[in-house]
């Protein structure tokens with residue numbers, strides 16, 4: 001594998017980076033500024049570039065641009081400091097694949113390098129860590145070509161280094177846990193623990209001690225001291241999955257914890273400060289749960305500091321084909337099968353299916369197809385999807401009960417169609433069989449209605 005090019009103007013930092021990377025098996029060369037780096041880059045082949053944002057002569061974007069012009073696929077990672085994290089965001093937009101916030105631990109550097117090199121060099125890159133490790137990492141990749149989802153990933157990345165609470169919402173199987181792990185990976189402490197708790201599965205009686213811990217003898221059965229999840233993750237990330245299912249009394253306690261940034265162990269005598277970053281996940285609309293009186297309003301506002309909402313698959317149809325092929329590849333590899341192709345007719349079935357279970361359902365379908373197919377092709381029969389399901393897109397959610405007006409239904413159909421085509425009015429009008437002018441007029445009417 002070609003060497004990694006390190007760019008840093010501080011000799012001691014450069015030596016540390018070089019020695020560290022060489023110790024784990026990567027060949028390294030270094031430059032002290034951007035123009036030297038570019039000269040080297042033009043002359044020799046490198047596997048990736050790691051550049052300190054301040055060493056590039058003040059213009060890391062130019063370095064990224066020049067590198068990308070010479071070899072577009074070469075990963076560029078930018079090292080930046082806390083105060084200039086917005087530069088990192090610009091760098092990512094210019095084509096850098098990742099950034100590291102200084103000061104960082106060597107583990108963070110190693111992990112970032114491994115990820116960047118792995119993405120380009122695959123198995124030709126060095127393998128550090130166990131195979132299992134490698135598989136799990138690969139399984140966590142978020143695959144998408146949807147602009148909408150890419151926008152959310154950018155947003156997630158931007159907010160990851162803060163410690164504000166994140167609320168991830170989305171229908172079942174849209175990748176909420178995947179996104180939570182993504183936020184953790186880009187946080188300031190990706191090396192710290194990441195722990196997910198399913199609030200729906202916590203028995204009421206044990207929930208408090210699971211989260212906050214307890215002291216020895218604080219209740220019958222409390223034979224020893226127990227450290228709760230909030231303390232366990234240290235500076236890492238605590239994911240509260242299915243937060244809407246949390247019992248009311250516990251909601252009150254959680255609110256206090258998030259406000260005070262300290263916990264009380266059950267039976268404890270003094271509060272303990274916590275540093276954990278909390279990510280709450282919900283697949284029901286939490287705002288609605290508040291309206292229905294099932295969820296505390298004050299807690300809702302406390303956790304909804306940074307809301308991220310994942311679009312369902314029907315709003316990013318462009319991902320179906322990509323994901324299907326990705327999952328076929330994944331399950332062929334896992335099952336030691338040769339690469340299997342998918343027939344066009346089978347792909348059409350996938351594109352027209354109503355994916356109520358979203359990406360999870362698509363993944364299961366492809367896994368099954370890979371396992372049951374005996375030949376080298378996946379045909380529609382291998383998908384085991386009920387053809388009768390492939391009817392109207394809205395069939396399941398549109399309610400045709402008597403008591404609704406035609407106008408009401410029309411409005412719903414228009415809004416849903418728009419949602420489905422990412423607000424592309426031309427496309428929506430075409431699908432609805434009306435002119436774009438009619439569509440525009442109707443939308444204006446609805447707007448006036450809602451304002452009056």
Ligand SMILES: Nc1ncnc2c1ncn2[C@@H]1O[C@H](COP(=O)(O)OP(=O)(O)OP(=O)(O)O)[C@@H](O)[C@H]1O
Pocket residue numbers: 139140141142143144170171172173174175176177178179283359360363
């Ligand atoms: N964009 C994606 N790229 C690759 N795999 C994905 C993507 N989105 C989801 N998956 C896969 O789909 C499955 C479901 O994802 P995940 O568990 O994150 O969804 P979820 O929203 O938490 O679901 P639920 O609401 O049912 O808990 C996982 O196996 C995950 O790896």
Ligand SMILES: [Mg+2]
Pocket residue numbers: 176177241
């Ligand atoms: Mg989940």
